[in-house]
Amino acid sequence: MTALVQHVLDALSVGSTYALLALGLTLVFSVMNLINFAYGLLLVWGGYAACVLVDAGLPFALVVPLCVLFVTALSVVMGRVAFRPFIGAPQITLLITSFGVLLITQYIAILVFGEKPRVLNTPDFLTGVIAAGGLRVPVLQVVTIASGALVVAAFYGLLHRTPFGAHLRAAAESPETARLMGIRPDRVLMIAFAISGAIAGVVGLLWFAKVGAVTPRSDMEPTLKAFIAIVLGGLGRTSGAMLGGLALGGIEVTMNVVLPSGAITYAQAIVFAVVIALLVLRPGGLSGARTEAA
């Protein structure tokens, strides 16, 4: 019984990281059809910012908001410089453009920080473990699940209770009509990039606090997980993104538990195979969203 609870907690914490990643990616996608290959690099830059600030001796309580702010700004700059000229371009053009953005920003990271991994020193309380009953729950796991819930709540509040949110939803649902109503598409896009960047800042901290070190090439794993999550959940829906993220977390943890030790090295391949199989059964993703529109 305690083992099951433990696994569920594992799945929830992994899944909520993926859900947040997918949420940030989907937000921009819903406004301009961009699937951003460079998204993981925002996490990497956030991770580096945290390393630098922690090493400079700032208290962690200050590092967190500064990092989130930094990544938000970076995301807006990226959107403004690299992606805004491509508003209205076909999905595939955008996808490959973001690939180019990834190559450039990664090179800058290599220039600034070098190829060697840089250790992120997190405060001691984050590495602790809460023991209750037979359960041993890492503090980071609790923090991850809590931040996931908090970010999602804030996100929905923003999306459904503020004028910004209304603009965003309008632009996502019907760009033409939104334009006629006086909503400026490029402004909406910048807001989407800002929110998406803020989410990336939070996830970046959680991700690298867990991994422990940052390299310029640590972006691929989170990017891939986010991609899989949004496709699994159904492209273009925030609810689908979260569902997909949680489902991916669930699948991964289940694979780790049920696979025999001989097959565990193939876990990554099996997870991807399961996801592709699910997509064949439901090409529109778990939430049955619009994927068929090529």
Added chain:
Amino acid sequence: MVRLALRSDSPPDLLGRLGATAGALLAAGVVTLLGGLLFLAPTMAEIVLLFGINAILVIGFQVFVGNTGIVSFGHVAFMAVGAYAGGIAAMPVLDKEVVLPDLPGALAGTEVGFLPALLVGGAAAALLALLTGPALMRLSGAAASIATLGLLIIVSNVLAQATPLTRGPQSLFGVPENTTFIGVYASLAVVVALSAWFKWSGAGLRARAVRDQPAAAEAAGVSVLRSRLWAFVLSAFITGVAGALYAQLLTAFSPGSFYIPQLVLVIAMAIVGGVGGISGALLGTAVITVINEVLRKVESGVPIAGVEIHAPSGISFAALGVALILMLRWRPSGLLGASEVQVETRAPAPAEAGPARVAGAAVPPVATDRPPAEATVEE
């Protein structure tokens, strides 16, 4: 009258199809001639061979992406499978006992020559495409791209873990160095002819009909799945052959050789040249190869105005990124778009509106509203 033309619509009959194939072969011939001249310089030999292999790889990529409009991130997986299958097939039996002692009996006891090794590589990749295609080809647009990326990750993971077959993450060595200039460029000619023939075949036209008008094509009785699947299998075969050539040129490689950096290279070459056509694939490969080599020289240091300039390593990838973005911004269909070098035996009839012409009035997958180029060169 025989003349050369650069055009993007389709030849209406068998003669036109032969002309289109001959035109593509002519383009490949020019590339081969230039490569042959450079090959005489000893420092350029390996670059010329790698260029030829990359050209085959990009054409393999183009056969699928150009005809179906789905950008595949998975083709490097076919290259990997081709390299491992072809490389292991070509390895001498005695070396296999040392390098791969746990190889299953039938594989351990056989070794094949250069050409059969290419076919083994291509066939293995085509088989993988045939098995995964029915699932992957159901998806469209970005979802399909991401699913093909999934294929690359699956293959990479399996190659790195299947130690008895591949030596796992360590590099596989002992593949004989069979790849020669003739081998590469003869393969290129065959591959170019094959893909040009496919482009104007019924299967190719159906694939492009599905690309441009999925609903209309389906209503006209074209199977979306099957038309994409043929393009997928053929392109995997070509890519697998490129992998087998690569294996027998480098003689040692690991699963890491076939991952994101190689993917970046293929995509950049295809996008810059124009993913819509074979001529574009050749041109893009040439342009990116030149840029890459120049930057590699800069990385190792060049004197500019008396000062030794060193660029930090990795600059070639950043340059590829810049090239991709500039290209997509200013010329999204690539340098050549969907235009092909074609040999014409009579004046083009622009007003003709047969069914072949409708399907061939190609809107490149990375499309603009720019009209297709129709420059004609008199011979």
